[in-house]
Structure formats: C-alpha cells, structure tokens
Amino acid sequence: MDRLSERPVNIDVGTGYELPEPHSASDLVEVERGTPAGELLRRYWHPFALAADASDVPRPVKVLGEDLILFRDGSGRPGLVHHRCCHRGTSLYYGKVEERGIRCCYHGWLFDIEGNTLEMPCEPEGGQHLERYRQPWYPLVDYHGMLFTYLGPPQLKPAFPTYDVLSDVAEGWEVVADDNNIGLHGDPTPCNWFQTHENVMDPFHVYVLHAGFSGNQFVAEMQSLPEVSWHFTPHGVKSHQDRELDDGRFFHRVTEVLMPNVRIVASPFVEHEGQATSVAWTLPISRTETKIFTILKRPIGSPSRRASYGGKRWEELTPSEHQQMPGDYEAMVGQGPVTLHSEERLASSDRGVVMFRHRFRECLKQMAAGEDPPAVSYDAQVQAARYEVRAGNYIGDRDEVISRG
Ligand code: FES
Ligand SMILES: [Fe+2]
Numbered sequence: 001m002d003r004l005s006e007r008p009v010n011i012d013v014g015t016g017y018e019l020p021e022p023h024s025a026s027d028l029v030e031v032e033r034g035t036p037a038g039e040l041l042r043r044y045w046h047p048f049a050l051a052a053d054a055s056d057v058p059r060p061v062k063v064l065g066e067d068l069i070l071f072r073d074g075s076g077r078p079g080l081v082h083h084r085c086c087h088r089g090t091s092l093y094y095g096k097v098e099e100r101g102i103r104c105c106y107h108g109w110l111f112d113i114e115g116n117t118l119e120m121p122c123e124p125e126g127g128q129h130l131e132r133y134r135q136p137w138y139p140l141v142d143y144h145g146m147l148f149t150y151l152g153p154p155q156l157k158p159a160f161p162t163y164d165v166l167s168d169v170a171e172g173w174e175v176v177a178d179d180n181n182i183g184l185h186g187d188p189t190p191c192n193w194f195q196t197h198e199n200v201m202d203p204f205h206v207y208v209l210h211a212g213f214s215g216n217q218f219v220a221e222m223q224s225l226p227e228v229s230w231h232f233t234p235h236g237v238k239s240h241q242d243r244e245l246d247d248g249r250f251f252h253r254v255t256e257v258l259m260p261n262v263r264i265v266a267s268p269f270v271e272h273e274g275q276a277t278s279v280a281w282t283l284p285i286s287r288t289e290t291k292i293f294t295i296l297k298r299p300i301g302s303p304s305r306r307a308s309y310g311g312k313r314w315e316e317l318t319p320s321e322h323q324q325m326p327g328d329y330e331a332m333v334g335q336g337p338v339t340l341h342s343e344e345r346l347a348s349s350d351r352g353v354v355m356f357r358h359r360f361r362e363c364l365k366q367m368a369a370g371e372d373p374p375a376v377s378y379d380a381q382v383q384a385a386r387y388e389v390r391a392g393n394y395i396g397d398r399d400e401v402i403s404r405g
Contacts, residue, residue, distance in 0.1 A: 019343065020342065021342075022340040022342050022343050023340065023341070023342045024192075024338045024339060024340055024341055024342075025341040025357075027361065027364060028194045028341070028357060028360060028361075029192045029193075029194050029287060029338050030287065031064045031065050031193065031284040031286065031287050032064070032065045032287070033064070033065075033066070033151075036364045036367065036368065037360075037364065038064060038065070039152070039367060040260055040360075040363055040364060040367050040373055041064055041260055041261070041284060042064065042150075042151045042152035042153075043152050043156060043158065043367075043372070043373050043376055044150070044152075044158070044260060044261070044373075044375075044376070045141065045148040045149065045150050045158070045160055045161070046063060046064070046148060046149060046150075046151070046261070046281060046283055047143075047146045047147065047148050047177075047281050047283065047293035047295075048061055048063045048147060048148070048149055048283060048293070049061055049070055049146075049147045049179070050145060050146060050147065050177050050179055051078070051142045051145045051146065051147055051177070052145070053070060053147070054070050054071060054072040054078035054079075054147065055071070055072050055097075056071070056072060056074070056097040057071075057097070058070070058071045058092055058093050058094075058095050058097060058102060059071065060083060060093050061080075062285045062286055062289070063149060063151060063283065063285065064151055064284055064285075064286075065284075065285075065286045065287060066082070066151065067082070067083040067084075068080055068081065068082060068083055068138070069081055069082070069083045069091075069092040069093060069095070069102070070147070071095075071097045071102050072097070073097060073098070073099065073100060073101050073102070073112070073113055074097070074098055074099030074100065075099065075100075077113050078113065078140050078142065078147060079101065079102065079112070079113030079114070079137065079140070080113075080137060080138045080140055080147075080149055081102065081111060081113075081115055081135050081136065081137045081138075082135065082136040082137070085104040085106065085109065085135065086109075086115075086117075086133060086134065086135045086136065087104065087106070087107055087109050087133070088106065088107070090104065090105065090106045092104060092111075092135075098110065100112055100118055101113060101116075101118060103119075107120075107121070107122050108120075108121040108122065109121075109133070109135075111135040111137075113137070113140075114137050115134045115135035115136060115137030116130070116131075116134065116135075117130045117131075117133040117134065117135065118130065120133070138150065138151055139157065141160050143160070143162070143166075143295070144166060144175045144176070144177055144295045145176065145177035145295075146177035146293060146295055148160070156372075156376075156378075158376045158377055158378060159377050159378060159379050161375065161377070161386070161387060162386045162387070163264075163279045163386065163387045163389055164386060164387065164388050164389055165275055165276060165277060165278070165279065165297060165389045166279060166295055166297060167386065169297060172299060172300055173297055173298065173299055173300065174297070174298060174299075174300045174301075175295060175296070175297050176295070176296060176298065177293070177294075177295050178293070178294045178295070178296060178304065179291070179293055179294075180294070180304070180306075181291050181292050182196075182292060182314075182327070182328045182329045182332070183314070183329040183333075188285045188289035188290060188291045189289070189290045189291065189292075189329060189332065189333060190288060190289060190333055190337060191288060191289075191290060191332050191333050191335065191336065191337055191338070191339075192284075192287060192288060192290065192337065192338040192339065193261065193282050193283065193284035193285075193290040194360075195332055195335050195338075195339045196282050196290045196292070196332050197257065197261055197263065197282040197356075198352075198353045198356050198357065199328065199331075199332060200255060200257050200263045200265060200282075201230065201237055201239055201255075201257060201352030201353055201355065201356045202349075202350070202352060202353055203226060203228050203239050203241045203253075203255065203352070204228065204349040205331065206218075206222060206241075206268070207223075207224075207225050207226070209326065209327070209328070209331055210222070210268070210307065210327070211223045211224075213326070214309060214310075214324075214325035214326055214327060215308070215309065215310055215325065217268075217307040217308050217309065217327070218268040218269055218270075218307065219268070219269055219270050220246075221243070221245060221251055221270050221393075221395075222268050222270065224243050226241035226242055226243045226253070227241075227242045227243070228240065228241050228242075228349075228352075230351055230352040230355050232355065232359065233256065233258075233390075234374065235258040235259055235374050235375040235387070236256060236257045236258040236259050236262070236356075236359060236374070236375075237256075237257050237352060237355045237356050237359055238254055238255060238256040238257070238390060238391070239254070239255045239352050240252065240253070240254055240402075240405070241253040241254075241255070242402075245395070249395050249396055249397075250395070250396065250397065250398040250401055250402075251393070251394075251395050251401075252394040252395070252398075252401040252402050252404070252405055253266060253392070253393050253394070253405075254266070254390055254391045254392055254394070254405035255391050256389070256390055256391040257356060258374075258375055258387070259359065259360070259363055259373060259374045259375055260360065260363065260373070261281055261282045261283070261284070262279065262280070262281055263279075263280045263281070263282060263292075264276050264278070264279050264280070264389055264390075264391040265278070265280070265391060266391050266392045266393040267305070267393070268307075269305045270393050270395075271305075272393070273393060273394070273395050273396075274392055274393070274394065274404075275389055275390075275391070275392040276389055276391040276392045276393075277296055277297045277298065278294050278295060278296035278297065279294070279295055279296075279389070280292055280293060280294040280295070281293050281294075287338065288337040288338060307327060309321065309325045309327065310325055314327055314329065375387075390405050391405070392404070392405050
C-alpha cells in the first residue's frame, strides 16, 4: 500500500493539484491552412486593413497566420501577396513599389497585384516563360474603405456579402471604416480570436464588467441586469437582452453573430433607437493574435464614443488603473493566449457561448461532409448576398419592439 492510498480521500478536494492536464479545444481555435477551422475560415471574405493602409510603401500584414505584404501599385490598384518572394524567398517587405507592381530587392523580379511575374532582369532577354513563375497572391475587395481578402480555394470564392445597414444610408449620414481594436489602436489583441468572438454572445458580462466592476462604462439604459434569451438563426446565433426602463419604456436589445466571425452589436451608448449602425469582424491574425474591424454608419463627422474608465480612455490608463478598471481587453487577454477549455466550468448564463461553439462545430461537420458552410453564396449578383441586420436597440412599447428584432 503506498502513502497516497493510506490517507483519507475526502478531505480538501478541489485543489488545483487534482486538475487533469489542461488543454484548449483545438477544433475551435485553429486558424492555419489545412486545419478544419482554418479551412472553414478560409471560405469567407475577411477585412484586414483600411484602404488607406495600401500605399507605395510595402506594408506587412498577417491574416489567418499567413505573412503577407500589402501595397498599392502606381496605377492605384491594391495588391496582397505572400511576403516571401517566390524566387528565393527574401521578404517583399524590402521590395519597391512601381507603376506596374512590386519589385523584389534581391534579384529584381517584378510582380503585379495578381502575382504575375512581369520582369526577371538577371535572366536572358529579361526572362522567358514568365508565366511559370507566380508570386502567391490573394484577391481584394474595397468595401466602404475597408480592404477584404479571400484566402480559400479560388474555385470556391463566394460572392462578396453586403449588409443593409451599410447600404441604406440616410441624408446627412456617412459610412466609415474603423480599425480601432479593443486595446491599443492598431495593435492586435494578444489572444485567440474565438475567445474574443464568443464574448459577443455573453451579454451577462456587460452587467458585471462594463456596468459595475469598472464603473458604468456605457449609459444608464445598459446598467440593469437584463432578461436574456438566445436563438439560433439561419446564419448564426443571436441574443435578446430585455430591460424595463425607469421611465416605463421597454428596451429590447438584439445582438447577432454570423458564421464564422461577423459581429453585429448595436451601440452600447444607445445614441440611436432602432437597427444597429455597424457591422464588425473578429479577424484571426494568427492563433494567438486577433483584431476587430468595424464598418459603421454615423451622422457625418460625429466622433465615435469609447468606453469610459473613470473618465479616461483605455489607452490612458496606468498599469495599476488597468488592474483596478479592467475592460474587455483585460478580461479576454486574461484568459491566456488560447483559453484552456478543459478548465472551464460553464453555467446557465454561458448558454450563448455554448450555442455559438455548437454552431461552429456544426459548420465544421458540414465542411467535412463536403457541404458549403452557411452564408456562403456564389451568386455573382451582390444583391443576392445582402444581409438584413436584426441587431439593434429597440425601445418603446413592449410588443411592438419585440416584433422588430
Ligand atoms: S529572392 Fe526575390 S528576386 Fe530573388
Ligand atoms: Fe464587453
């Protein structure tokens, strides 16, 4: 009999020592080419930069773990190519942008925005059979000043989806692209995209993290504990957050996620009653880096509001203020670079997170069965792919507002 089995078994159980080896759910967090989730993500268009980021200076960008170079050729066309030159692999970060494309610094091969080799200056007659040499490239779409790319199988490239809230723009309003992330402007958030994205189906954290723990960061309408329900939709999952306001009106707030990484969240500052005025995407930059890109509609020139941390902006906080007044950044990065799903103890308020994970896994199964994932359309007519947003802040008579979202 060894020492362990001689001792009583039921004292002080539940210590960390008893945990099994922790692990992440790899099917949810992978982003790389060839992995099931990475292939699912590669069936959609993703925003990754502002149109203004494409210039005559090669700019390194990373999308789904792939190192790429963004540039704009002399005729104004944006291009996105692998950062490694297809000749002998130096980085096109050191290239020069010219009228017709980007020229590698090492041996001067010139590539156009679709990776076609136009010149090989060290080869006889400036290169023969140029068509045999192609720099890996990806297609781009500029949508409202945001650049989107598609990294999946070329023959399965979907029609570019559009959204009614961004297309129907009233007089005096404008549509702008915004790469303001949670955390520091421009910097990726150092954690996996999935834990960032599933937060959208976790409305209860608003009541604690944003409306009490770190002060009330939004507005009075958002402060009380809502009655929450979650619902599967044809393209994803949505949540209803219902509150009786002090003035007797009913506040029906609807938040949506569309597969795999679209987030439609009405403004938590509730400036406008009705349908949400923005659409955002949670971009997996790599397995451990994430960035949120937003396209929003607003009255022309109106400043965008940000959460308040005791009257300061997040980026103005000292390290000790970050500890005392955490926000989404701290909560999500605090889960680790990739959260450990094996150590979670989910409760009833996590139902939306569970539903989103379930929906994501259903998509993986569809892919494995050779089917198209949801919300993918090959109809060349963009109108066919236009999405009608349900998310919003609906305020008024109870029955009337519930019918709207
Ligand atoms: S490595 Fe790019 S031209 Fe040789
Ligand atoms: Fe949040």
